[in-house]
Amino acid sequence: MNAPVFPRLEIPHTLAAGPGPGNTADRVLAAYTSPGVADHMQPDVLRGMIECKKMLREIWGTQNVHTFGIAGTGWSGLDSMFSVVHPGDKIVMFVNGTFSGIDELSVRMKAATEEELRANPLDPQASSVVTIRVPHGQSVTGEIVEAALAEHQPKWAAMAHWETGSGRINEIKGFSDACEKHGVMGLVDAVSSLGVADLRIDDYPGVVGWASCPQKGVMALPLTYAPVSFSERYIAELRTIGARSFVHHPIMEARHWGIIDGEDVEKGTYHRTHSPYAVASFHEALRMVLEQGLLQRAERYRTAEKALRAALESMGCTVTSNMTSLIVLDLPGELKGREKEFVNACRAENFCIWPTLSEPTQVRVGILNLLAEEELSAIVKRFGAALNRFDVAADANAAVRELKRHL
Ligand SMILES: *Cc1c(COP(=O)(O)O)cnc(C)c1O
Numbered sequence: 489m490n491a492p493v494f495p496r497l498e499i500p501h502t503l504a505a506g507p508g509p510g511n512t513a514d515r516v517l518a519a520y521t522s523p524g525v526a527d528h529m530q531p532d533v534l535r536g537m538i539e540c541k542k543m544l545r546e547i548w549g550t551q552n553v554h555t556f557g558i559a560g561t562g563w564s565g566l567d568s569m570f571s572v573v574h575p576g577d578k579i580v581m582f583v584n585g586t587f588s589g590i591d592e593l594s595v596r597m598k599a600a601t602e603e604e605l606r607a608n609p610l611d612p613q614a615s616s617v618v619t620i621r622v623p624h625g626q627s628v629t630g631e632i633v634e635a636a637l638a639e640h641q642p643k644w645a646a647m648a649h650w651e652t653g654s655g656r657i658n659e660i661k662g663f664s665d666a667c668e669k670h671g672v673m674g675l676v677d678a679v680s681s682l683g684v685a686d687l688r689i690d691d692y693p694g695v696v697g698w699a700s701c702p703q704k705g706v707m708a709l710p711l712t713y714a715p716v717s718f719s720e721r722y723i724a725e726l727r728t729i730g731a732r733s734f735v736h737h738p739i740m741e742a743r744h745w746g747i748i749d750g751e752d753v754e755k756g757t758y759h760r761t762h763s764p765y766a767v768a769s770f771h772e773a774l775r776m777v778l779e780q781g782l783l784q785r786a787e788r789y790r791t792a793e794k795a796l797r798a799a800l801e802s803m804g805c806t807v808t809s810n811m812t813s814l815i816v817l818d819l820p821g822e823l824k825g826r827e828k829e830f831v832n833a834c835r836a837e838n839f840c841i842w843p844t845l846s847e848p849t850q851v852r853v854g855i856l857n858l859l860a861e862e863e864l865s866a867i868v869k870r871f872g873a874a875l876n877r878f879d880v881a882a883d884a885n886a887a888v889r890e891l892k893r894h895l
Contacts, residue, residue, distance in 0.1 A: 502840045504856070508856055509704070509857075512707065516707060523765055526782060536662065538756070540747045548689050551690060554644075558741060559760070565716045577644060580636050583620070584658065585846065586651075586846045587652050589653070591677050597612060618636070627651075633666040647660075648680075650813075656813065657681075662694035683782075683787065684813045697719070705813065707856065709770075709773075712766040713770045716738065788857070793811075793812040795894035798890050799887040799894075814854045818851075819851060822879075822880060834874050839874070865892075
């Protein structure tokens with residue numbers, strides 16, 4: 489039997505009000521489809537990559553030469569960052585939700601010895617990895633990090649800056665200070681915070697490696713580039729010990745972005761076939777972030793989150809998160825146990841909110857690139873209408889007034 493030729497794939501327009509991917513800007517989508525057909529070594533493509541590298545240094549707030557993008561999504565950048573971790577390396581992982589939990593799995597796969605990997609290939613229990621679990625809904629504090637590093641004296645420590653599973657901000661200064669004090673090299677998953685947080689990574693010298701993603705705070709398309717940044721200390725360590733990866737190797741990947749032997753060069757050299765279309769749209773997204781201004785963006789997110797939080801609370805929800813791009817909440821008491829049903833009903837109408845992906849089940853409402861009053865009002869109205877359909881007597885109009893009072 490021949491495979492059928494399916495009709496052309498049509499994807500509807502939705503309100504992407506989740507933890508990410510964000511509500512992609514038309515400009516970024518248009519930049520993906522408008523470039524001419526070109527190859528990955530065409531001079532304007534290479535120039536675009538150099539410009540992206542320079543814009544990324546500004547967005548990360550860093551002088552790190554090794555600042556560029558890893559093709560793929562957040563996990564691709566994280567895989568690159570963690571490629572420095574070798575079997576038997578002692579590392580402390582701080583876990584307070586879904587994503588730091590997957591970071592921990594990723595690190596166990598790299599730190600496991602051959603025997604440990606063979607004993608449990610998909611979930612190796614690496615004895616050199618120490619996991620500190622912080623309950624869902626709570627943040628990793630500087631004191632927790634300090635105590636763990638003092639006790640275990642590892643080579644590495646890793647944490648998510650903003651844990652998107654539970655919507656919690658973890659204490660980056662405390663993490664960096666403890667790493668510095670104990671001579672530990674810090675690695676940070678900044679997938680959710682970059683482009684939203686008021687963050688300058690050079691303020692945190694205890695952290696040597698940072699990895700983010702395209703489609704959350706920086707508002708680029710998924711599967712384009714995951715921003716990463718590595719300090720000289722990280723690169724020196726990697727030079728000494730190597731990594732068992734060609735494609736995600738931070739030193740080798742950097743060559744295509746015009747970073748060779750620790751120096752900026754005028755144009756990149758081949759590492760793999762980059763996409764001119766990905767480069768063009770990523771470039772446009774970075775331009776947008778810088779046009780809006782990093783401090784101004786952080787402030788707009790703070791204001792919008794506060795307003796949306798007040799509006800949702802006025803309809804009986806209880807918010808447990810403290811991120812400024814995402815609200816994680818418990819529905820009004822009568823809907824306890826029906827969170828997934830509620831989210832699915834919203835998603836069926838292209839109002840794309842999310843449940844939490846690990847226990848306990850909560851509802852997540854995100855505002856990436858949804859900061860205008862009419863966009864926030866639309867979220868409140870649709871959320872209120874869904875509550876009404878689930879027989880909760882919420883007043884969506886009053887909630888919109890509450891929203892506006894805070895904007
Ligand atoms: C979304 C997310 C990831 C995974 O990113 P992908 O782009 O889906 O690969 C990892 N860590 C955190 C904190 C995230 O929010």
